[in-house]
Structure formats: structure tokens, C-alpha cells
Amino acid sequence: MKLQAARMSEWIGRKSPAEKAKLWTWIIVRTLLILGFCYIILFPLFLRLSVAFRSKVDIYDPTVLWIPRHFTFDNLKIAITATKYGSALLNTFLISSTTTIIQLVACALAGYAFAKLKFKGSGLLFGLVIFTIVVPPQTIMIPLYLTYRYFDLFGAIKLFTGKSSVNLIDTFWPFLISSGTAMGLKNGLYIYIFRQFFRGVPKELEEASFVDGAGIFKTFYRIVLPNAVPAIVTVLLFSFVWQWNDSYYVSLFLSKVKVLSTQLTDMGSALGVEPDPVYQSMLLNTGVLLMMAPLIILYLFVQRYFVESVERTGLVG
Amino acid sequence: MRKKSLSLEQRKAWSGVVFALPLIIGMIMLFLLPLIQSFRFSLSSIHIVESGFATEYKGFANYISLFTSNPDYPRSLTESVVNMIVNVPIIIIFSLFVAVLLNQKFRGRSLARAIFFLPVILASSAIANLDISSFVGGTALSGGGEAGANVLQSFELKKMMLESGMGPGIANYITGAVDRIYEIISSSGVQILIFLAGLQSISPSLYEASRIEGATGYEIFWKVTFPMMTPLVLTNLVYSIIDSFSSNKINTLISQTAFKTFDFGLSAAMSWVYFIVVAFILLLSTALISRKVFYYD
Numbered sequence: 001m002k003l004q005a006a007r008m009s010e011w012i013g014r015k016s017p018a019e020k021a022k023l024w025t026w027i028i029v030r031t032l033l034i035l036g037f038c039y040i041i042l043f044p045l046f047l048r049l050s051v052a053f054r055s056k057v058d059i060y061d062p063t064v065l066w067i068p069r070h071f072t073f074d075n076l077k078i079a080i081t082a083t084k085y086g087s088a089l090l091n092t093f094l095i096s097s098t099t100t101i102i103q104l105v106a107c108a109l110a111g112y113a114f115a116k117l118k119f120k121g122s123g124l125l126f127g128l129v130i131f132t133i134v135v136p137p138q139t140i141m142i143p144l145y146l147t148y149r150y151f152d153l154f155g156a157i158k159l160f161t162g163k164s165s166v167n168l169i170d171t172f173w174p175f176l177i178s179s180g181t182a183m184g185l186k187n188g189l190y191i192y193i194f195r196q197f198f199r200g201v202p203k204e205l206e207e208a209s210f211v212d213g214a215g216i217f218k219t220f221y222r223i224v225l226p227n228a229v230p231a232i233v234t235v236l237l238f239s240f241v242w243q244w245n246d247s248y249y250v251s252l253f254l255s256k257v258k259v260l261s262t263q264l265t266d267m268g269s270a271l272g273v274e275p276d277p278v279y280q281s282m283l284l285n286t287g288v289l290l291m292m293a294p295l296i297i298l299y300l301f302v303q304r305y306f307v308e309s310v311e312r313t314g315l316v317g
Numbered sequence: 318m319r320k321k322s323l324s325l326e327q328r329k330a331w332s333g334v335v336f337a338l339p340l341i342i343g344m345i346m347l348f349l350l351p352l353i354q355s356f357r358f359s360l361s362s363i364h365i366v367e368s369g370f371a372t373e374y375k376g377f378a379n380y381i382s383l384f385t386s387n388p389d390y391p392r393s394l395t396e397s398v399v400n401m402i403v404n405v406p407i408i409i410i411f412s413l414f415v416a417v418l419l420n421q422k423f424r425g426r427s428l429a430r431a432i433f434f435l436p437v438i439l440a441s442s443a444i445a446n447l448d449i450s451s452f453v454g455g456t457a458l459s460g461g462g463e464a465g466a467n468v469l470q471s472f473e474l475k476k477m478m479l480e481s482g483m484g485p486g487i488a489n490y491i492t493g494a495v496d497r498i499y500e501i502i503s504s505s506g507v508q509i510l511i512f513l514a515g516l517q518s519i520s521p522s523l524y525e526a527s528r529i530e531g532a533t534g535y536e537i538f539w540k541v542t543f544p545m546m547t548p549l550v551l552t553n554l555v556y557s558i559i560d561s562f563s564s565n566k567i568n569t570l571i572s573q574t575a576f577k578t579f580d581f582g583l584s585a586a587m588s589w590v591y592f593i594v595v596a597f598i599l600l601l602s603t604a605l606i607s608r609k610v611f612y613y614d
Contacts, residue, residue, distance in 0.1 A: 027423070030418060030421070030423065031423070033418065034418060034419075034423075034429050037415065037433070037502060038429060038432045038433075040498055040499055040502055041432055041433065041435055041436060041502055041503075042432060042435075044499070045435075045439070106339050106340065106343075109336040109337070109339065109340075110336065110337050110339070110340040112336055113332075113333040113334075113336035113337040113340075114337070116329070116333075117329045117330065117332055117333025117336060118329075118330065118333060119330040119331070119333040119334050119337075120330070122333060122337070125337065125340070125341065125344070128344060128348075128349075129340070129344075132344075132348055133559065134559065134595070134596065134599060135348075135352070135592060136562060136563070136568075136588065136591060136592055136595060137563075138568055138571045138572070138587075138588040138591065139352065139355055139585075139588040139589060139591070139592045140347075140348065140351035140352055140355050141355075141571070141572070141575065141584075141588065142355060142358060142575055142581050142584060142585055143350070143351035143352075143354035143355045143358065144347065144351050145575075146354075147346070147347065147350075147351060177347075178343065178347055180339060180343075181339045181340065181342050181343025181344075181346070181347060182339055182340040182343055183340075183343035183344065183347040183348060191340070210325070216328065216329060216332040217332065220336075241437070241438050248568075248572075251572075252572075292439055295438050295439065296438070296439075299431075299435070299438050303431045303434070304427065304431070306434070
């Protein structure tokens with residue numbers, strides 16, 4: 001008996017079944033949770049995908065769950081014509097990519113100034129940058145609209161052309177100007193990210209470059225920027241995606257030029273009279289899918305890089 | 318010659334000004350002036366005339382009519398504030414939990430991370446959200462079993478919680494959160510990212526030391542991980558509040574007042590009241606939280 005008990009306790013000491021059981025329960029619970037959340041995230045996406053290729057007959061067929069029985073491209077065709085997909089896609093892509101690159105430059109410059117090149121009043125200016133994040137864009141919506149509607153750069157345009165103002169609504173200029181001056185969509189956040197990152201760049205690196213005879217600007221773009229790839233990737237992806245999805249600025253500045261997000265809101269009326277509301281929502285769903293598709297494809301390529309880089313941005317620093 | 322006489326510090330300061338110059342111009346032209354102008358507009362009525370627009374001073378009439386004669390504004394304002402108060406705590410707790418989960422080592426972690434950040438890409442637009450409701454209505458026919466099961470589940474959960482002696486208020490809150498799980502997941506992508514980045518920055522030696530002292534995983538979470546995360550809770554709180562206000566009814570109401578009924582003055586007044594409410598909530602919540610925040614320095 002005694003021997004058995006001793007063996008038992010030895011076995012418990014060696015294998016510690018309670019600990020193991022705890023560990024395994026946790027692993028199982030964790031796996032279930034993660035699978036569940038992933039399912040919740042992916043479910044609507046798959047559903048959209050599955051619905052997009054269904055024909056009208058399949059909507060009311062309760063036996064069709066995932067794989068459409070009457071596979072069709074009709075929804076896709078209707079959605080493409082209703083949204084004028086080609087030109088809208090081109091416009092969206094142009095706006096998103098140009099603003100992304102311009103914003104990146106403007107915000108990186110400003111972030112570097114706040115992090116390393118302190119000047120009188122830079123603290124106050126940074127406070128204002130944070131303030132721009134807090135102020136809802138609606139507060140300055142109307143004056144901003146009027147600024148671009150009657151645009152005259154502090155009176156400079158009147159001086160040169162004699163005209164009192166220029167109408168920039170329905171051109172790409174509002175986007176270019178606001179991203180060039182780091183005042184575009186959520187640019188305060190990007191400046192903040194860059195500042196946090198550049199603060200973590202060691203001083204010795206810059207000093208070494210100064211000693212070697214590089215100027216401040218050269219140090220910035222030859223030494224600091226190549227080390228800031230994680231921050232750059234994060235800002236690139238965020239700004240591209242948010243600009244792509246944005247409907248607020250786009251509907252404010254563009255009424256005749258069509259982009260994907262505004263086309264989608266107008267799609268309901270563009271479809272014309274559709275007696276079946278379910279079929280109409282199915283078509284709308286196809287439209288949403290068309291808008292998301294380029295982003296998903298983009299994400300498939302950059303996701304690994306993105307997930308890794310966010311961790312190293314020093315967003316938290 | 319003049320360049321030589323400047324010290325490195327001065328040169329740095331000047332190039333700082335040059336680097337920030339676009340921002341300074343933009344700040345004045347596209348932020349500060351519009352802000353002042355918007356405040357002036359809110360005190361007046363505006364007409365579009367041939368050569369531009371004319372303003373007429375009205376005092377606080379816009380603000381008064383907002384609360385006395387406007388049928389929609391007070392209702393949608395309270396609605397968005399209530400929504401915010403309900404959602405933000407859930408979002409923060411959920412994203413911290415998910416970040417802790419995703420920070421652990423397991424097989425397929427990078428895939429799981431990629432999936433969890435998908436909502437950052439997809440659901441950040443108002444349009445994607447806008448369409449989900451009509452879309453869910455459309456699929457209720459094909460995926461009807463799904464929704465039915467869901468309702469049943471949270472009903473059971475509620476009964477269980479009530480029987481275990483929980484207050485009905487809390488039980489309702491939790492089941493409500495369970496029912497809105499998609500909404501919550503899709504609006505907590507950025508927060509998960511921030512928390513995850515924070516978790517990575519905690520030095521492993523802290524965990525090692527507490528393991529040696531004999532702390533359990535539960536204790537380690539509350540005594541090490543959580544205090545180190547509190548600054549980020551503050552960051553995420555601010556972000557979530559701003560984010561929750563960026564897509565709601567009140568924004569559409571403000572835009573509609575401006576561009577459908579062309580009542581610029583009223584719209585500006587609406588946006589100012591809205592801004593003051595947001596700023597007040599932000600101040601209040603940061604003041605409450607920042608007393609508890611722990612800084613490791």
C-alpha cells in the first residue's frame with residue numbers, strides 16, 4: 001500500500017495531471033473562441049460571396065445554403081453597369097493612391113519635425129494636431145466646402161488671375177490640397193504614429209550622419225526613412241483603405257465625379273424599379289462585394305507585412 | 318554666410334519649421350479658419366448669393382431652435398451618446414481579451430491575426446455597415462436557421478445568468494453584447510492592434526520574475542499585464558469614443574441639414590453642440606480613467 005501511494009505521488013509529481021488538465025482545457029477553450037470569432041468575421045463575407053452568384057430562383061429555395069444551384073454572373077453584370085464600375089474604380093483608385101502617397105510625405109515630414117526638430121511653438125502645434133483628431137469633421141464641414149467652392153489661397157489667386165475665386169468642387173484638387181497640407185482624412189493620427197516612431201530612432205544614428213557631413217534633410221531621407229518601414233507600411237495601408245472606404249469627404253467635394261463609395265449609396269436608385277426587395281438587396285450586396293474586392297486582394301498580399309509591422313511601429317512607445 | 322553663423326540647434330529648429338510648413342499652412346487654412354468661420358455661421362443665417370454667400374447675424378437663435386423646435390436633433394444626439402456609452406466599454410474589454418488571446422503562441426496564429434484585422438479593412442466604411450442590415454434581412458430567408466439559433470442561445474444565456482443571481486440590468490447588458498457580436502468585432506480592429514502592439518512591448522523579464530515568485534497565470538494577468546496596459550486603455554478609450562461618433566445618425570442629420578435643406582447656420586449650430594458634447598465626454602472619461610493609469614518609468 002505504502003509503495004503504491006509513493007508511486008502514485010511520484011507519478012503526480014512527474015506528470016502533474018492537474019496542471020496538464022488545466023493547460024489542455026485552456027487550449028481547447030482558446031481554440032474554440034478563436035475559431036468562433038473567425039467564423040463570425042468571415043461568415044458575412046462568405047455569405048456575400050455565395051449570394052452574389054445566385055440566380056433569382058435560388059433566393060427562395062430553402063435547400064440552397066452555400067453553393068448556388070443556378071450559378072450565374074447576372075448579378076455581377078447588373079451591379080457593374082449600375083455602378084459604372086470601370087470609371088468609378090479608376091477614380092477611386094486614382095484618389096486613394098495619390099492622396100496616400102502625398103499624405104505619407106506630408107505626415108512623415110511633420111512627424112519628424114515634432115519628434116526631432118523642435119522649434120518654438122512646436123508643442124502647441126502638436127497639441128493642435130491632436131485637437132484635429134478630436135474635432136468631428138462635421139464641425140468644419142460647411143466652411144471647408146465654401147473654402148474649396150470659392151478658393152483663393154489667402155487672396156493670391158485674385159492677385160494673379162484677376163478672378164475673385166476658383167471653384168474646385170468636382171475636381172481632385174480638394175483631395176490633393178488637403179493631403180498635401182497634412183489635413184486630409186485622419187491625418188492627425190498618421191502624424192501621431194510617425195512622431196511616436198521617429199522619437200524611438202536613436203540620436204546617435206543622426207549624429208553620426210551629421211558628422212559625416214549630411215544635412216538635416218539628407219539625414220532624414222537617407223538614414224531615418226529607410227529605418228521607418230514599419231511606420232510607413234502602417235500609414236500606407238491605413239490611409240489607402242480609409243480613403244477607399246470614405247464616403248464623407250467624397251460626397252462633400254465630388255458630386256459629378258463618381259467614385260465607388262458614392263456610387264454604392266446611389267445604387268438603389270440606379271437599379272431602377274425593382275419589384276422584389278430581396279432581389280434588390282442581393283444586387284446591393286453584390287455591389288458591396290465589388291467595392292471590397294480590390295481591398296481584399298490588396299490585403300491578401302500585404303497582410304503578413306502589415307501585421308508584423310504594426311507590432312514594431314512603436315505605436316505604443 | 319548667414320548659414321554658417323547658425324548653430325546646429327538653430328538649424329534644426331529652422332528646418333523643423335520648414336518640415337512642418339505644409340502642416341502649418343493646412344492647419345490655418347483648412348482647420349483654424351474654418352473652425353472660427355463655422356462658429357460664426359452657427360450664430361447667423363446664410364444665403365447663397367450670386368458672388369458667394371451672405372451672412373446675417375442672428376445670435377443664439379439657431380441654438381435655441383435646435384432644442385425647442387427641431388424634432389430630430391435632441392433625439393439622435395441622445396441616441397448616439399447612449400450608443401457610445403453602451404458600446405465603448407464592451408469594445409475595450411473585448412479587444413483587450415482578443416489581444417491577449419492572439420498574443421499567445423499557437424498553431425495558425427498568423428492566420429488568426431490576419432482574419433482578426435480584416436474588419437479594419439472592410440468595416441471601417443459607413444457604407445459597409447449601412448448595407449449589412451438590409452443584407453441580413455435578405456439572407457434571413459436563406460440562412461434563417463442561423464438567426465433563429467442565435468436568438469435562442471442568448472435567451473438561454475440570459476435565463477442562466479438570471480438564475481445564478483445576476484442583476485437583470487447586467488444580464489441584459491451582456492446578452493445585448495452577445496447579440497451584437499459582429500458589430501463589436503468589426504469596430505474593435507484598430508483597438509486590438511494597439512493592445513497587441515502594447516503586449517509585445519512588455520519586457521519578458523517581468524513575466525519571468527513573477528513566474529519565479531510563483532504567480533499563477535491569473536495573477537500575472539491582473540498584476541503585470543493589466544497595469545502595463547492601462548495607458549493603452551486610455552488611448553483606446555479616446556479612439557473608440559471618436560470612432561463611435563464618426564459613423565452615426567447625427568452625422569447624416571448634420572450633412573442633410575446643410576446640403577438638402579441648405580440651412581447652413583442650423584447645421585453649424587448642430588455640429589457645434591455635437592462637438593461640445595463629444596469634447597465633454599472625452600474630458601470626463603479621460604479624467605476618470607487617467608487617475609488609474611499606471612506608467613512604467
